[in-house]
Amino acid sequence: xxxxxxxxxxxxxxxxxxxxxxxxxxxxxxxxxxxxxxxxxxxxxxxxxxxxxxxxxxxxxxxxxxxxxxxxxxxxxxxxxxxxxxxxxxxxxxxxxxxxxxxxxxxxxxxxxxxxxxxxxxxxxxxxxxxxxxxxxxxxxxxxxxxxxxxxxxxxxxxxxxxxxxxxxxxxxxxxxxxxxxxxxxxxxxxxxxxxxxxxxxxxxxxxxxxxxxxxxxxxxxxxxxxxxxxxxxxxxxxxxxxxxxxxxxxxxxxxxxxxxxxxxxxxx
Amino acid sequence: xxxxxxxxxxxxxxxxxxxxxxxxxxxxxxxxxxxxxxxxxxxxxxxxxxxxxxxxxxxxxxxxxxxxxxxxxxxxxxxxxxxxxxxxxxxxxxxxxxxxxxxxxxxxxxxxxxxxxxxxxxxxxxxxxxxxxxxxxxxxxxxxxxxxxxxxxxxxxxxxxxxxxxxxxxxxxxxxxxxxxxxxxxxxxxxxxxxxxxxxxxxxxxxxxxxxxxxxxxxxxxxxxxxxxxxxxxxxxxxxxxxxxxxxxxxxxxxxxxxxxxxxxxxxxxxxxxxxxxxxxxxxxxxxxxxxxxxxxxxxxxxxxxxxxxxxxxxxxxxxxxxxxxxxxxxxxxxxxxxxxxxxxxxxxxxxxxxxxxxxxxxxxxxxxxxxxxxxxxxxxxx
Numbered sequence: 001x002x003x004x005x006x007x008x009x010x011x012x013x014x015x016x017x018x019x020x021x022x023x024x025x026x027x028x029x030x031x032x033x034x035x036x037x038x039x040x041x042x043x044x045x046x047x048x049x050x051x052x053x054x055x056x057x058x059x060x061x062x063x064x065x066x067x068x069x070x071x072x073x074x075x076x077x078x079x080x081x082x083x084x085x086x087x088x089x090x091x092x093x094x095x096x097x098x099x100x101x102x103x104x105x106x107x108x109x110x111x112x113x114x115x116x117x118x119x120x121x122x123x124x125x126x127x128x129x130x131x132x133x134x135x136x137x138x139x140x141x142x143x144x145x146x147x148x149x150x151x152x153x154x155x156x157x158x159x160x161x162x163x164x165x166x167x168x169x170x171x172x173x174x175x176x177x178x179x180x181x182x183x184x185x186x187x188x189x190x191x192x193x194x195x196x197x198x199x200x201x202x203x204x205x206x207x208x209x210x211x212x213x214x215x216x217x218x219x220x221x222x223x224x225x226x227x228x229x230x231x232x233x234x235x236x237x238x239x240x241x242x243x244x245x246x247x248x249x250x251x252x253x254x255x256x257x258x259x260x261x262x263x264x265x266x267x268x269x
Numbered sequence: 270x271x272x273x274x275x276x277x278x279x280x281x282x283x284x285x286x287x288x289x290x291x292x293x294x295x296x297x298x299x300x301x302x303x304x305x306x307x308x309x310x311x312x313x314x315x316x317x318x319x320x321x322x323x324x325x326x327x328x329x330x331x332x333x334x335x336x337x338x339x340x341x342x343x344x345x346x347x348x349x350x351x352x353x354x355x356x357x358x359x360x361x362x363x364x365x366x367x368x369x370x371x372x373x374x375x376x377x378x379x380x381x382x383x384x385x386x387x388x389x390x391x392x393x394x395x396x397x398x399x400x401x402x403x404x405x406x407x408x409x410x411x412x413x414x415x416x417x418x419x420x421x422x423x424x425x426x427x428x429x430x431x432x433x434x435x436x437x438x439x440x441x442x443x444x445x446x447x448x449x450x451x452x453x454x455x456x457x458x459x460x461x462x463x464x465x466x467x468x469x470x471x472x473x474x475x476x477x478x479x480x481x482x483x484x485x486x487x488x489x490x491x492x493x494x495x496x497x498x499x500x501x502x503x504x505x506x507x508x509x510x511x512x513x514x515x516x517x518x519x520x521x522x523x524x525x526x527x528x529x530x531x532x533x534x535x536x537x538x539x540x541x542x543x544x545x546x547x548x549x550x551x552x553x554x555x556x557x558x559x560x561x562x563x564x565x566x567x568x569x570x571x572x573x574x575x576x577x578x579x580x581x582x583x584x585x586x587x588x589x590x591x592x593x594x595x596x597x598x599x600x601x602x603x604x605x606x607x608x609x610x611x612x613x614x615x616x617x618x619x620x621x622x623x624x625x626x627x628x629x630x631x632x633x634x635x636x637x638x639x640x641x642x643x644x645x646x647x648x649x650x651x652x
Contacts, residue, residue, distance in 0.1 A: 069633050084641035106636060118649055122614065125638060127624065 005056055006063045006260065008079060008086065008252020009043050011035060011070030012220055014134055015219065016042040018050040019249035020061070021257065025093065028245045029053035039070030047076070063256030067248055069107070081255050083248045084112055085120050090251030091215040092118025095239040099212020102201060102230075103248070104220035106134040111204045112167030118251075119131050123207045130169040132200030134220050139169055143176050144186055152188060152223040161191035172196060194226040202233050206239075215239040217247040276488045287468060290571075292478045297328055305428075310354055310381070312534050312567060314372045314398050315417055315555055320439035320481060321429045324367050327553040328477035331511060331536055331627050332357040342384060343504040347626040348598040350510065351377045354394070356383060368394035369428075374401075374534075374567045380411040380429060385620040387602070396420070405560040413556055433551070440548035440555070440563075442481050446559075449488035450476075450540045458530050460497035463544065463576070466518040466528045474512070474534045489567060501526035503646035506588035507614060508579065509534035510596045515596075516631050517639065521587050524643045530586035533578055534602075542578075568591070576612050583618065589646045590619035597626045619645050 004023040010016065018031045031050040035042045043066070043195040050210065051058060057078075066074035067086040072215070083105070091101045092114055101112040109132045130136050140149045162179050165171045172193070179189050197220070214236060218225060221244035231238055241247055300306055307319060309326045319326045334354050337417055339355035358369060369391070371382030378514055379397070386395040394534070401409040421431055452471070456462040457469060459605075464472065476484050503526045507513060511535055515520070521528065531537045541561045548554035557611070564570035564578050583591065591613055593606060613620050621642040 069637065074520070082637050082641040082644060084637065085644045108637075120645055122619070122642060122645075125634060128353065 006256040008249040010173040010248040013066040017249040018046045040073040065252035065256040086113040086248040086251035088120040089118045090247035097213045098215045104218040163190040164196045215228045305367040307367040308369045317439040321436035370396045373399040461494045470512040506530040509594040593622040
């Protein structure tokens with residue numbers, strides 16, 4: 001299987017991520033770009049950038065799995081799989097003892113249970129509301145006049161936090177406006193926002209349960225304050241990938257690789 | 270007559286190909302002939318009594334269209350089945366000419382009957398029918414027979430005396446329909462029916478508006494395969510009030526998933542669990558039929574009995590997973606739902622819950638949920 005390469009293209013609501021691996025599963029390149037308004041173009045652009053970074057041509061890629069909410073728009077993909085399965089497979093390859101994946105994505109959050117081969121066993125997703133997602137943080141960052149990096153700075157988890165709703169982004173934003181009007185320190189508001197997301201995620205986790213090690217994926221895993229609060233709430237240490245945003249794309253690449261291997265086995269029967 | 274069709278075809282084409290008339294066109298045509306038509310809200314009512322009075326029961330479950338005027342009369346936390354029904358009633362459709370019947374399926378529907386009668390006011394008569402909530406015993410039997418007799422008296426006051434022979438004939442017709450439906454249901458579970466998901470539920474739901482004789486003719490034409498079809502499809506059982514939205518049914522077909530069994534109030538929960546003897550005394554037949562229906566949250570059934578029933582259906586149909594398609598704010602169903610999900614998860618049955626407000630289309634999130642669930646089912650198929 002020399003010189004065979006596989007890719008996963010994850011077209012999410014906020015970012016489009018591409019991962020390219022070789023036949024042994026070694027990661028050759030990873031790219032994250034904003035999705036913007038055209039998922040198809042973003043996929044094309046991110047894929048070309050990942051090829052360039054890996055010093056490969058398009059013809060050299062044997063299998064490409066499209067995933068994410070825009071998976072149907074990736075015309076050059078050889079297969080498509082939901083981001084739920086892809087995050088499970090990606091987390092498994094990074095942390096083989098993973099039994100539970102928490103993915104906090106741009107427009108939705110998921111808790112996924114996987115088996116020892118990385119296959120999804122069960123999952124739950126947030127419903128019809130951006131509370132507990134990356135979009136929630138983005139909206140609040142705008143309201144607080146902070147950028148996402150500032151919002152992600154490590155915070156003292158023992159400090160005070162302002163009470164903020166964990167059930168609705170719109171209500172939460174109104175609460176933030178009221179808190180600002182009362183001159184509540186921004187640090188307390190940020191802390192309250194993180195706690196709000198953590199509470200939301202925790203309720204999803206309790207509905208499905210925790211098995212094995214827990215791996216956190218999605219861009220929100222960069223938020224150190226939130227990670228600390230989530231670890232405190234769950235009472236465990238989370239696996240945090242080096243590139244949490246590309247775990248879905250990485251899983252997609254591994255699924256493309258597995259599909260190719262399965263097809264070889266089927267041909268040889 | 271009925272045949273397997275490509276999934277890409279439109280819903281209207283499916284109905285046309287199966288020779289099932291469109292609901293509103295059919296009822297309009299029927300009303301023009303002078304047929305008495307009563308609008309009946311979900312779910313359980315003595316249809317045979319209405320037929321005996323030459324009244325056609327046109328069931329109102331999920332009329333299409335936006336909910337606008339109903340919101341002025343109902344709280345936001347009322348389920349869309351009730352809201353859509355009220356929206357339909359407020360339009361005063363010409364097809365309904367013999368009144369409305371509100372069975373006591375849940376408190377919302379019961380209260381809707383009161384609202385329509387006393388507060389909103391419609392020109393047609395309003396009837397209520399309070400089903401017993403509880404298990405089969407001497408008290409519930411006596412209560413059910415009392416309300417049947419009472420309902421008969423109420424209908425007689427408006428439509429003249431009941432002809433006993435007509436009621437007996439209606440029971441025979443009802444028994445024949447049930448018998449066919451049980452055979453079709455069994456054929457579905459054992460792959461002896463070559464219908465897509467959408468075609469299957471279109472056929473099963475046609476009883477909501479076709480005259481019983483027309484529906485029986487349709488059922489008689491259903492082709493039951495001699496040998497089971499060979500499917501490499503994932504198999505699914507669905508539970509809830511109504512079948513999933515047409516778009517979901519078509520989407521499941523495209524994904525290679527067959528709904529092989531159901532526990533839906535609009536479908537299987539209205540078909541007897543086992544074959545009944547041909548009708549003797551109409552009153553006994555109607556009573557027996559009510560109590561041999563599968564367990565149902567709207568009848569205050571025992572949860573253990575429901576778990577047992579669902580387990581058997583899953584086993585019998587060899588379904589790989591269970592989809593709970595919940596109507597938002599459906600109180601009776603939501604009380605059972607959490608425990609059912611917990612039970613089947615513990616038994617390692619793949620379970621997915623969707624929530625619907627009876628929208629016209631599915632959200633991207635729900636599509637992802639369904640697709641991910643399907644990926645899980647196909648993992649099971651492949652192993």
